[in-house]
Amino acid sequence: MSYKGKFRVWRGEGGEGRLEDFTVEVNEGEVVLDVIHRLQATQAPDLAVRWNCKAGKCGSCSMEINGKPRLGCMTRMSTFTEDETITVTPMRTFPVIKDLVTDVSYNYQKAREIPSFTPPKDVKPGEYRMQQIDVERSQEFRKCIECFMCNNVCHVIRDHEENKTHFAGPRFLMRIAELDMHPYDVADRKDSAQEDHGLGYCNITKCCTEVCPEHIKITDNALIPMKERVVDRKYDPLVWLGNKIFRR
Amino acid sequence: MERHEYDVVVIGAGGAGLRAAIEARQQGKRTAIVCKSLFGKAHTVMAEGGAAAAMGNVNSDDNWMVHFRDTMRGGKFLNNWRMAELHAKEAPDRVWELEAWGALFDRTKDGKISQRNFGGHEYPRLAHVGDRTGLEMIRTLQQRVVALQQEDFEVHGDYEAYIKVFAECTVTRLLKDGDAISGAFAYWRETGKFIVFDAPAVVLATGGIGKSFVVTSNSWEYTGDGHALALLAGAQLINMEFIQFHPTGMVWPPSVRGILVTESVRGDGGVLRNSEGRRFMFDYIPDVFKDKYATSEEEGDRWYTDQANNRRPPELLPRDEVARAINSEVKAGRGSPQGGVFLDVSSRLPAAEIIKRLPSMHHQFKELADVDITAEPMQVGPTCHYVMGGVEVDADTAAASVPGLFAAGEVSGGMHGSNRLGGNSLSDLLVFGRRAGAGAAAYVDSLGDRRPQVTGVEEAHAEAVAPLERQGGENPYEVHHELQRTMNDLVGIIRKENEVAEALQVVEKLKERATNTTAPGGKIYNPGWHLAIDLRNMLLVSECVAKAALLRQESRGGHTRDDYPAMEPEWRRKLLVCSAKPDGSEVQVVEKTQVSMRADLITLFDRAELSKYLTEDELAEYDAAAKELS
Numbered sequence: 087m088s089y090k091g092k093f094r095v096w097r098g099e100g101g102e103g104r105l106e107d108f109t110v111e112v113n114e115g116e117v118v119l120d121v122i123h124r125l126q127a128t129q130a131p132d133l134a135v136r137w138n139c140k141a142g143k144c145g146s147c148s149m150e151i152n153g154k155p156r157l158g159c160m161t162r163m164s165t166f167t168e169d170e171t172i173t174v175t176p177m178r179t180f181p182v183i184k185d186l187v188t189d190v191s192y193n194y195q196k197a198r199e200i201p202s203f204t205p206p207k208d209v210k211p212g213e214y215r216m217q218q219i220d221v222e223r224s225q226e227f228r229k230c231i232e233c234f235m236c237n238n239v240c241h242v243i244r245d246h247e248e249n250k251t252h253f254a255g256p257r258f259l260m261r262i263a264e265l266d267m268h269p270y271d272v273a274d275r276k277d278s279a280q281e282d283h284g285l286g287y288c289n290i291t292k293c294c295t296e297v298c299p300e301h302i303k304i305t306d307n308a309l310i311p312m313k314e315r316v317v318d319r320k321y322d323p324l325v326w327l328g329n330k331i332f333r334r
Numbered sequence: 335m336e337r338h339e340y341d342v343v344v345i346g347a348g349g350a351g352l353r354a355a356i357e358a359r360q361q362g363k364r365t366a367i368v369c370k371s372l373f374g375k376a377h378t379v380m381a382e383g384g385a386a387a388a389m390g391n392v393n394s395d396d397n398w399m400v401h402f403r404d405t406m407r408g409g410k411f412l413n414n415w416r417m418a419e420l421h422a423k424e425a426p427d428r429v430w431e432l433e434a435w436g437a438l439f440d441r442t443k444d445g446k447i448s449q450r451n452f453g454g455h456e457y458p459r460l461a462h463v464g465d466r467t468g469l470e471m472i473r474t475l476q477q478r479v480v481a482l483q484q485e486d487f488e489v490h491g492d493y494e495a496y497i498k499v500f501a502e503c504t505v506t507r508l509l510k511d512g513d514a515i516s517g518a519f520a521y522w523r524e525t526g527k528f529i530v531f532d533a534p535a536v537v538l539a540t541g542g543i544g545k546s547f548v549v550t551s552n553s554w555e556y557t558g559d560g561h562a563l564a565l566l567a568g569a570q571l572i573n574m575e576f577i578q579f580h581p582t583g584m585v586w587p588p589s590v591r592g593i594l595v596t597e598s599v600r601g602d603g604g605v606l607r608n609s610e611g612r613r614f615m616f617d618y619i620p621d622v623f624k625d626k627y628a629t630s631e632e633e634g635d636r637w638y639t640d641q642a643n644n645r646r647p648p649e650l651l652p653r654d655e656v657a658r659a660i661n662s663e664v665k666a667g668r669g670s671p672q673g674g675v676f677l678d679v680s681s682r683l684p685a686a687e688i689i690k691r692l693p694s695m696h697h698q699f700k701e702l703a704d705v706d707i708t709a710e711p712m713q714v715g716p717t718c719h720y721v722m723g724g725v726e727v728d729a730d731t732a733a734a735s736v737p738g739l740f741a742a743g744e745v746s747g748g749m750h751g752s753n754r755l756g757g758n759s760l761s762d763l764l765v766f767g768r769r770a771g772a773g774a775a776a777y778v779d780s781l782g783d784r785r786p787q788v789t790g791v792e793e794a795h796a797e798a799v800a801p802l803e804r805q806g807g808e809n810p811y812e813v814h815h816e817l818q819r820t821m822n823d824l825v826g827i828i829r830k831e832n833e834v835a836e837a838l839q840v841v842e843k844l845k846e847r848a849t850n851t852t853a854p855g856g857k858i859y860n861p862g863w864h865l866a867i868d869l870r871n872m873l874l875v876s877e878c879v880a881k882a883a884l885l886r887q888e889s890r891g892g893h894t895r896d897d898y899p900a901m902e903p904e905w906r907r908k909l910l911v912c913s914a915k916p917d918g919s920e921v922q923v924v925e926k927t928q929v930s931m932r933a934d935l936i937t938l939f940d941r942a943e944l945s946k947y948l949t950e951d952e953l954a955e956y957d958a959a960a961k962e963l964s
């Protein structure tokens with residue numbers, strides 16, 4: 087049940103490159119990453135691709151398959167026809183290092199700019215008490231495997247390099263929401279979400295939600311509520327304080 | 335050549351490495367974290383079921399002594415008991431600490447950390463987040479590292495003043511000054527440029543070796559680098575014959591064969607059936623566990639709601655037992671269509687409950703196999719999962735025999751004996767990661783102003799560039815595939831003398847072929863080159879596994895010999911210790927006597943139970959200890 091599949095893979099480094107054509111064996115049940123690995127083993131030993139767990143858990147093998155951001159390990163070959171040419175390119179928003187591997191350091195820089203979890207000083211390890219229903223909101227965002235496809239697809243930076251300095255991207259705006267909804271976080275994150283991390287740039291086109299391989303409702307559950315909190319806060323700080331205490 | 339000076343270099347950014355680095359930094363040491371993958375993507379991210387810690391949140395009868403006993407039983411009493419003791423005692427604090435760093439575990443009704451059942455654990459003990467506990471753990475530790483960097487930024491104006499992550503950077507050699515560690519040699523995957531770390535203390539936290547096998551749940555990082563680096567630096571490996579084959583890996587489609595199906599499926603009620611529909615595990619309860627497991631389906635089913643009055647279902651036996659049972663069923667022709675057995679949760683829990691408790695399993699099967707686990711059974715079979723063997727270390731400090739070298743996590747050996755219980759790895763990473771960081775910090779302090787000098791850089795460089803410079807040699811991918819098939823077929827779940835001996839011959843030949851591999855292309859992000867370098871490690875480790883497997887003439891835990899099917903008390907006292915020459919030649923395996931358990935620990939067990947494991951001499955020792963304590 088195997089066939090010869092047609093692949094076009096972006097090859098290149100140092101800002102230059104081109105699409106290269108390959109004909110390669112494809113077997114039943116395989117995913118795109120399997121085929122890339124076969125290319126490495128048989129035709130292009132130095133073809134660069136990031137991967138790790140090959141089970142959709144680590145978020146390493148983000149790439150664009152026929153123009154759509156996908157995890158290579160979770161994209162089954164059976165979703166394409168046998169005579170279709172499959173085009174595989176690196177994520178577009180980040181600079182290419184080589185072939186399918188991009189420089190994703192932007193994301194790590196943004197992660198570092200967001201103030202960390204800030205618990206009250208008087209709660210000791212082992213004393214935390216939280217109800218399941220109160221942790222579930224943040225738990226949804228902590229499912230994030232940091233594949234960075236949401237940031238890759240967000241047009242605020244995809245088409246505007248200049249926004250990268252002042253926009254944290256959906257991934258890290260969601261991180262702010264996650265901390266803000268953590269029952270024990272006491273930091274005030276609203277002003278900085280808006281002013282330092284660019285929450286206002288998001289105009290809720292939901293591209294991030296659509297590409298999320300973990301099906302996290304980034305826009306509806308993180309970004310929009312965060313925007314509302316920023317607005318509420320501007321009018322009534324007491325409401326915010328009350329919410330925070332109530333939630334404990 | 336790029337060069338950096340640190341107090342402590344931690345190799346590995348999984349649970350063990352990150353916890354070690356956090357500790358070293360908290361003790362004021364300038365610390366580097368070096369890892370092959372991006373930060374936050376280490377293998378730990380894949381862990382599903384949870385972290386075992388006797389917090390007693392779900393059953394208040396649980397405590398460290400019960401956990402200790404379960405761990406020793408799971409390892410068939412071959413464990414380094416001091417490690418098992420420290421682990422059981424310290425795991426709860428390590429889990430609670432994660433919560434104070436922002437982790438959000440699933441909760442009990444009274445708001446504490448919820449705990450789930452797992453194979454071999456007497457009480458519900460695994461702190462978890464659905465079935466993505468490893469992700470929660472790695473993200474929390476990663477975010478703790480960032481928090482420390484932010485503190486340093488406040489004080490020193492530099493995020494990386496005290497702790498810096500070198501991601502996608504692979505260490506190929508440890509460097510020494512005489513007998514002691516003086517640093518590490520590495521290359522950047524991104525550029526192919528080389529880098530030297532000057533550091534008196536190195537913590538190995540590189541994880542396991544599964545990529546030497548075809549069918550494995552492990553990620554590409556698992557090429558046994560830390561095991562090999564330690565050997566080449568003059569340290570010893572113990573227990574290398576013990577490899578855990580997880581009973582439930584996916585079997586279909588072929589490209590996902592080996593990917594893990596978490597034990598939580600069984601912990602939460604899933605059952606194993608053969609092609610005749612029989613819950614066959616009832617036929618495989620070994621004598622040593624007879625009184626601890628249910629003998630009827632009814633009792634097993636009642637246990638999920640009433641643990642005080644019923645015994646556990648045998649699906650929750652330790653992994654080695656379940657893996658062997660599945661293997662036997664398939665061999666006897668009672669397997670599933672694609673060569674596994676059936677694992678069914680669909681008839682045991684409501685669909686909504688399955689999706690809530692096992693979201694990533696639901697997702698994984700739907701996406702990769704077109705199977706809806708809420709409606710039909712899964713097909714599963716054994717997969718190479720975890721190596722119990724590793725660097726021989728001192729339990730309290732995680733120090734290896736080479737001064738300045740420390741090891742923690744899957745790369746270390748001893749803690750789990752011949753078989754690891756599920757959930758005991760994540761807690762092991764935290765407990766011994768912290769101890770390794772502290773051990774390294776104390777070692778650096780003990781040196782005062784003395785700093786060892788880096789030597790051997792030229793040799794390390796020459797070794798690393800060789801595959802790029804050679805022309806017309808072997809394709810490294812082919813050597814790798816042959817090694818994987820060999821280990822899988824000849825040193826796998828069931829072993830025989832002649833097969834293991836044959837494997838050793840193949841490995842010997844592959845070792846030669848590996849010195850003649852060629853990696854076409856340049857230095858920039860060249861996977862063929864990286865693999866050519868990793869091959870040295872995989873081959874060396876495979877040789878240790880096969881040599882130790884050949885020597886141990888008994889069956890115990892993750893080592894099953896078809897020709898020696900029984901467990902032998904005489905062998906329980908013997909550890910097999912591997913060493914090698916700095917060039918990787920002359921792998922030696924020698925026997926070493928296991929130290930007797932401390933009196934207060936051994937008397938935590940019944941004599942009747944111990945009599946199944948210990949020799950007559952040891953039982954006499956036990957009687958004397960019991961008398962003294964009474």
Ligand SMILES: Cc1cc2nc3c(=O)[nH]c(=O)nc-3n(C[C@H](O)[C@H](O)[C@H](O)COP(=O)(O)OP(=O)(O)OC[C@H]3O[C@@H](n4cnc5c(N)ncnc54)[C@H](O)[C@@H]3O)c2cc1C
Nearest residue numbers: 346347348350370377378383384505541743744757759760
């Ligand atoms: C699918 C799956 C599910 C599991 N579920 C559970 C569970 O529920 N509970 C449990 O307790 N255990 C579980 N385990 C086992 C557990 O996840 C691992 O044993 C554990 O995560 C190992 O952690 P570690 O810190 O030792 O190493 P890892 O997390 O594997 O990290 C190794 C690190 O070393 C780095 N490294 C390796 N070689 C080099 C080198 N040469 N140079 C530089 N860096 C290097 C890697 O890049 C990586 O950062 C599971 C394992 C698998 C595969």
